[in-house]
Amino acid sequence: MLYHRDAYRRRFQSQVGGLRTWQGSLWVWLLDTAFYPTGGGQPCDLGTLEIAGRAFSVTEVTKDGQVWHRLEGPAAGEVAVGDPAVGELDWPRRLRHMQRHSAQHLLAQAFSRVDRAFSVLAINLSQPRCTMDLAGHPDPAAIQAASALLHAQLYRDLPITSFEVEESELDRFPLRRPPQVQGRVRLVAVADPEDPSGFWDVSACGGTHLSSAAQAIPVTVLRGEAVRKGGTRVYFLAGEEARCYLEEGRVRLQALAARFSCRDEEVPERVLGLAEQLADQQAELRRLRLREAGLRLASVQSHPLPGAALRYLSLRPEEEDLLDALATLAADLPPALTVVSAGSQLLVASSCAISARALLAALLADLGGKGGGSDRLARGSADLASLRALSAERLAALAVP
Ligand SMILES: [Zn+2]
Known part of the structure; x- marks a missing residue:
């Protein structure tokens, strides 16, 4: 599909291949589409589809044999098989998903290079605060080391490519973990001429990714917390969402600094001083x-x-x-x-x-x-x-x- 062949296509032309009514909405599949369907931890694309000259919002995209687009609003008979369709993605949303997903691959590799034991158990990229569950228990120093290693690689802006190979060819690649599919396998690779294997990271993945690593900058690793069923859940933000998070933090910190008439870096000391004062006064009371x-x-x-x-x-x-x-x-x-x-x-x-x-x-x-x-x-x-x-x-x- 187009979303795999060209992850940067925002607008495309196609044709309605089929229709169905489901969950109270009309859904269509297209002969080709740039709309990514929910899957592999990545949320679906949204946007608009103009069919036979009328624009409809695409409110959900799922894959079930075909890639189905849920349309908002068409009346019965308004859309027919064979109608020409022009699709347009909500591009800022797609770009954020590619930043989350690409950062996740690179961060997973950074953790595995800090310690081979930190393998990925599960991921969730459905919110700006993404999570990656790792085997083992990376402590704050290991998290800091993984973040530093990740950024050293991001600054090199290594290219990210995807391609399909036969299952029999997989042993040519340093896969981070075994693929969960059989037959032809889609690989997402970050080439690295300085690595003996020729790659910084290779993993089997059906999602959409950036074309180069630096487009995910910055990646903010927030913290790790123990998961009840074992392992550690690492929280992180990537790209534009990480920038917004850091920006909001800066605004809040400067508002506090202005309130306490001190410099940004003096805020923690002031807050701790006030907490001590409050405890003393409560004891006196x-x-x-x-x-x-x-x-x-x-x-x-x-x-x-x-x-x-x-x-x-x-x-x-x-x-x-x-x-x-x-x-x-x-x-x-x-x-x-x-x-x-x-x-x-x-x-x-x-x-x-x-x-x-x-x-x-x-x-x-x-x-x-x-x-x-x-x-x-x-x-x-x-x-x-x-x-x-x-x-x-x-x-x-x-x-x-
Ligand atoms: Zn991926």
């Missing part, structure tokens, strides 16, 4: 809240219960932040039952034989509301108006019926 909670508990009158003392503290809604500190302190009081309300929030803490959860449940049954917890600590919320009527006497009656 916790200390102050504990002190405030201690003063509040000491100031409230306690009511005697059998074997314990009951304290009831009614806080203002804006003092809700003190509840955690009060819960911490109340847990360590000598045998006591502590009940705190703040706005609609309720806290029951027990350091005696009476269950905090049971008391909260009795209280909520009385007031209406929801909550739960353990025998030591329970929290809930109740209607604000009914909480205002709460008193230590009423709590004592509920705690010891």
Whole structure:
């Protein structure tokens, strides 16, 4: 097909070879086509097909015996077998796919030259953030080495070609991995006169590729992460998508630098400094809240219960932040039952034989509301108006019926 013979053809003329209606759309196959069908990890091309003088969007291309183009919009009878067709690819999309795919071949070879064990298990080129699953576990140093080796080759701008050979001829080529097809095999080769084999990389592939390596520049290898079923997933971006990623990163970094009135390279230090400052201030805030909670508990009158003392503290809604500190302190009081309300929030803490959860449940049954917890600590919320009527006497009656 044309997409294999000339990966750079954006516009072509052909003829409708057949039609079918499937998934609510009209699909056509053409006598020849430059539209690449989804396959081999590479997404399909999109674009337009002008058939008998009317233009239709091509919204999907698949291969099933023939290469089928899904058309948007034609009415029944508007397209017929034998109609002349002019196709035009969404070229920026195709170019991005060729950059992803060519970079994937070259990066795979770079990894295998860093360590033969890093062979490719699977690839996914359907998103700008492409993935390549490798056997083994390349560490950050190995990833950096593969990226450096890859770019050294990209700068040489080695030519990339594709051709078909008989299966019996395959042993003439240093294949990176055995082909998954039989019979005639399509090879994609990066020739390298300095390599003893004459090639930098050769692999069997049915996708579309750049005509030379440097067109994939830059290639950004983002990171590697362990895959559950074994091996390492390497994330990378190629060509225009990598450039956009780096550009967006630069814009974000410079916006942060402007916000902190520092230079780009000083941003990490500033952010870490602020994170440390924040941690210190949060620790200080916790200390102050504990002190405030201690003063509040000491100031409230306690009511005697059998074997314990009951304290009831009614806080203002804006003092809700003190509840955690009060819960911490109340847990360590000598045998006591502590009940705190703040706005609609309720806290029951027990350091005696009476269950905090049971008391909260009795209280909520009385007031209406929801909550739960353990025998030591329970929290809930109740209607604000009914909480205002709460008193230590009423709590004592509920705690010891
Ligand atoms: Zn390929």
